[in-house]
Amino acid sequence: MKVGLLCPVWFPVPPEGYGGIERVVAILADGLVDAGHEVTLFASGDSQTRARLDAVFPDAPSEWIGHTFWEMRHAVHGLKRSREFDVLNDHTGLLGLALGGLLDLPFCHTVHGPLEGLPGALYDDVLDLAPRAKLISISMNQRAPRLGFPWIANCPNALDLSMYPFRRKSGGDYLLFLGRMSPDKGAHRAVAVAMEAGLPLKIAGKMREPKEQAYFAEFVEPHLGDGIEWLGEVSHGQKVELLQHARATLFPIEWEEPFGLVMIESMACGTPVIATARGAVPEVIQHGRSGVVVDDYRLIPAALEEADRLDPRELRRYVEERFSPLRMVRDYVKAFELAVARARA
Amino acid sequence: MKVGLLCPVWFPVPPEGYGGIERVVAILADGLVDAGHEVTLFASGDSQTRARLDAVFPDAPSEWIGHTFWEMRHAVHGLKRSREFDVLNDHTGLLGLALGGLLDLPFCHTVHGPLEGLPGALYDDVLDLAPRAKLISISMNQRAPRLGFPWIANCPNALDLSMYPFRRKSGGDYLLFLGRMSPDKGAHRAVAVAMEAGLPLKIAGKMREPKEQAYFAEFVEPHLGDGIEWLGEVSHGQKVELLQHARATLFPIEWEEPFGLVMIESMACGTPVIATARGAVPEVIQHGRSGVVVDDYRLIPAALEEADRLDPRELRRYVEERFSPLRMVRDYVKAFELAVARARA
Numbered sequence: 009m010k011v012g013l014l015c016p017v018w019f020p021v022p023p024e025g026y027g028g029i030e031r032v033v034a035i036l037a038d039g040l041v042d043a044g045h046e047v048t049l050f051a052s053g054d055s056q057t058r059a060r061l062d063a064v065f066p067d068a069p070s071e072w073i074g075h076t077f078w079e080m081r082h083a084v085h086g087l088k089r090s091r092e093f094d095v096l097n098d099h100t101g102l103l104g105l106a107l108g109g110l111l112d113l114p115f116c117h118t119v120h121g122p123l124e125g126l127p128g129a130l131y132d133d134v135l136d137l138a139p140r141a142k143l144i145s146i147s148m149n150q151r152a153p154r155l156g157f158p159w160i161a162n163c164p165n166a167l168d169l170s171m172y173p174f175r176r177k178s179g180g181d182y183l184l185f186l187g188r189m190s191p192d193k194g195a196h197r198a199v200a201v202a203m204e205a206g207l208p209l210k211i212a213g214k215m216r217e218p219k220e221q222a223y224f225a226e227f228v229e230p231h232l233g234d235g236i237e238w239l240g241e242v243s244h245g246q247k248v249e250l251l252q253h254a255r256a257t258l259f260p261i262e263w264e265e266p267f268g269l270v271m272i273e274s275m276a277c278g279t280p281v282i283a284t285a286r287g288a289v290p291e292v293i294q295h296g297r298s299g300v301v302v303d304d305y306r307l308i309p310a311a312l313e314e315a316d317r318l319d320p321r322e323l324r325r326y327v328e329e330r331f332s333p334l335r336m337v338r339d340y341v342k343a344f345e346l347a348v349a350r351a352r353a
Numbered sequence: 354m355k356v357g358l359l360c361p362v363w364f365p366v367p368p369e370g371y372g373g374i375e376r377v378v379a380i381l382a383d384g385l386v387d388a389g390h391e392v393t394l395f396a397s398g399d400s401q402t403r404a405r406l407d408a409v410f411p412d413a414p415s416e417w418i419g420h421t422f423w424e425m426r427h428a429v430h431g432l433k434r435s436r437e438f439d440v441l442n443d444h445t446g447l448l449g450l451a452l453g454g455l456l457d458l459p460f461c462h463t464v465h466g467p468l469e470g471l472p473g474a475l476y477d478d479v480l481d482l483a484p485r486a487k488l489i490s491i492s493m494n495q496r497a498p499r500l501g502f503p504w505i506a507n508c509p510n511a512l513d514l515s516m517y518p519f520r521r522k523s524g525g526d527y528l529l530f531l532g533r534m535s536p537d538k539g540a541h542r543a544v545a546v547a548m549e550a551g552l553p554l555k556i557a558g559k560m561r562e563p564k565e566q567a568y569f570a571e572f573v574e575p576h577l578g579d580g581i582e583w584l585g586e587v588s589h590g591q592k593v594e595l596l597q598h599a600r601a602t603l604f605p606i607e608w609e610e611p612f613g614l615v616m617i618e619s620m621a622c623g624t625p626v627i628a629t630a631r632g633a634v635p636e637v638i639q640h641g642r643s644g645v646v647v648d649d650y651r652l653i654p655a656a657l658e659e660a661d662r663l664d665p666r667e668l669r670r671y672v673e674e675r676f677s678p679l680r681m682v683r684d685y686v687k688a689f690e691l692a693v694a695r696a697r698a
Contacts, residue, residue: 074420074422076424076446081471081475103421106429107452126426
C-alpha cells in the first residue's frame with residue numbers, strides 16, 4: 009500500500025523530549041515500512057525515519073508552535089501530493105482534518121486529543137463542513153463525547169519496546185510522576201499522595217508555557233524539598249532510568265485523558281502504575297495484572313502494596329502483547345483498507 | 354444580495370489602532386448595507402458595524418494572533434453558514450482561502466498581502482488544492498508576481514472620509530512617517546531624508562513584535578533627538594492631527610507594497626505624499642496631482658518644493674474621486690456578481 013503520513017511539524021519525528029504524537033508516528037512510519045508498505049512521511053527535515061521523508065522545513069519550527077502560516081505550509085504541501093498515495097493518514101489536528109476531509113481522496117485522520125469542550129465543538133463544526141472525513145480513535149473512551157462521529161477504527165498507541173529495556177530487579181524506593189505541569193495531569197495530587205505515604209517523589213515533565221509555569225509555581229514548587237524533587241524536562245534516557253528505579257508511577261489524572269503514553273512506558277520497564285479511573289486508564293491498564301486502578305487519588309497510598317505485589321515480568325509481557333508496534337501497524341493497515349474501500353463506495 | 358464577509362478576527366472592526374484590513378472591511382460592510390444589501394459580518398464581538406455581526410469570540414483574541422486554533426474556530430463558523438449567502442467574501446488569509454476554495458459555493462477571497470516570496474509560494478500550493486477559488490486584488494501591481502491566478506476583480510481600498518476632516522490651512526513645518534517599524538516600510542530612510550533636508554521628522558507606528566523592536570533599536574532610535582521624534586503607536590485622532598499639520602508625508606518603501614493606506618489617509622487630509630515608485634505607489638498617487646513619486650528615496654529632499662506646490666484641496670478631491678467607500682462598494686458588488694455567475698457556470 010502507498011501510504012502518506014502527515015505528522016505535526018512542531019517537533020522532529022521521533023522527538024528528543026516532549027512530543028507524544030511524533031513518537032507514535034515515528035513507530036507507525038517505521039512499522040509500516042517493515043511490513044512492506046511504501047510510506048512517505050511529511051515531517052520536519054530533522055526527523056529520522058525508514059520511510060521516505062518529505063520536509064518543507066529543514067528543522068522543526070518549534071518556536072512557531074500552533075501558528076497557521078507554518079502549519080498551512082506543511083499540511084498543504086503534503087495534501088498536494090495526496091493523489092500519489094492509496095491513503096493519506098493525518099495526525100496534524102483540525103487543519104489537516106478540514107483540508108483533507110474536503111478533498112476527494114481516501115483520507116483518515118487520527119484524533120490524538122480529547123473531544124470534550126472546545127476541541128469537541130470545533131470538531132463538530134469541521135465535520136459539518138467536511139462530512140466525508142474518516143476518523144481513527146486512540147481509545148474507545150476518547151469517542152465517548154462524540155459517538156456519532158465517522159469513526160472507522162480504534163488504534164491504541166504503541167511503544168518501541170527496544171527503547172525501554174527491561175532491567176528491573178527490585179522495587180525502587182521513590183514514587184514517580186511524569187507529565188506536563190497541568191492540573192489535569194495532577195502533579196499536585198502526586199505530591200499529596202507522597203506526603204500521605206511518607207515516600208520520596210520525583211517529578212519530571214514539560215513546563216514551557218506560561219500556564220504550566222503558573223501552575224507549577226502555585227501548586228508544586230511550594231512542596232519541594234523533604235524528598236519531593238523537581239527534575240524539569242528530562243531526556244529519553246533519563247526518563248527510562250527514572251522508570252526503571254521507581255517503586256511505582258503515579259497517574260492521578262482528573263480529566264478524560266484520551267490515552268496516556270506514560271502508563272505503557274512505565275509498564276514496559278516493569279514498573280507498576282497506580283492510576284485514577286478516568287479517560288482511557290481502564291483500557292490501558294488491566295487492573296490487578298499490569299497496574300492498579302483506583303476511583304479517587306486519595307486511595308493511591310493504600311494501593312501501594314497491591315502494586316508492589318505485581319510481577320514486573322508480567323507487566324512487560326502485557327505491554328508486548330497489547331502495545332507493540334506490530335499490533336498498532338496491523339490496526340492501522342486495517343483502518344487504511346477500510347478508508348480506501350469506503351472512498352471507493 | 355446576501356453577502357457574508359469573513360474578516361480576520363485578531364482586531365475589532367473597525368480597529369482602534371493598528372489593523373488595515375479590519376479598517377477596510379468595516380467600510381465595505383457598512384457601505385454594502387447602505388447600498389441595500391443584506392450583510393453578515395463575521396468578526397469579533399467588540400466590532401461596530403451596520404451589518405449583522407456574527408461573532409464566535411466576544412472580544413478580539415489579539416494575544417493569539419496567527420494561531421490556527423483561534424483562526425479555525427472563527428473561519429469554520431463563518432464557512433458553516435456559507436449556504437445562507439449568495440456570496441462569501443473572505444479577508445482572513447490562507448486558511449479562509451483554502452477552506453472556502455474547497456467548498457462548492459460562490460466564494461471570493463481578497464488578497465491583502467504581497468504575493469512574492471513565501472506567501473506567494475503558499476498561495477501557489479493552496480490554489481493547487483482549491484483551483485476553483487476566485488481572487489480579488491487591491492492593486493494591479495499586487496498581481497504582478499502571479500498574473501496567472503484566478504483574479505476576478507481589482508478593488509482598491511477606500512477611506513471613510515468623514516474620519517479624515519479636511520482642515521488644512523498652510524503647510525506644516527515637519528515631515529511625517531507613519532508605518533510599522535520594518536525595513537520594508539523604511540523609517541530609517543525617512544530619518545536620512547529629514548537629516549539631509551535639515552527638517553524635523555515625526556515618526557509614529559506599530560512596534561510590538563520582537564523583529565520590529567530590534568529594527569527600531571538598531572536603525573531608528575540612535576537618531577532620535579535634534580528634531581527627530583518617536584511617538585509610538587498613535588490613536589486615530591492623533592494620526593489625523595499629525596497628518597493635518599505635516600508639511601509632507603514620506604513613504605520611502607523598498608518593497609512591493611500591495612496598497613499603502615497611509616498614502617490615501619494623508620492625501621485625504623490635504624497633505625502631499627512623497628513616495629518611492631515601488632509596489633502600488635504609482636496606482637495610488639497620481640504624480641504631480643496628488644503627490645510626488647520618485648525613483649529613489651535619496652531624491653525625496655529635492656522633491657519637497659514640488660510637493661509644497663500641490664493644492665491641498667485637489668488632493669482631497671482626488672481621494673474623494675478614487676478612494677471613496679462608494680467606489681469600493683461598487684467594485685466589490687461587481688466582483689460578487691461575477692463570482693456568482695462563475696459559480697453557476
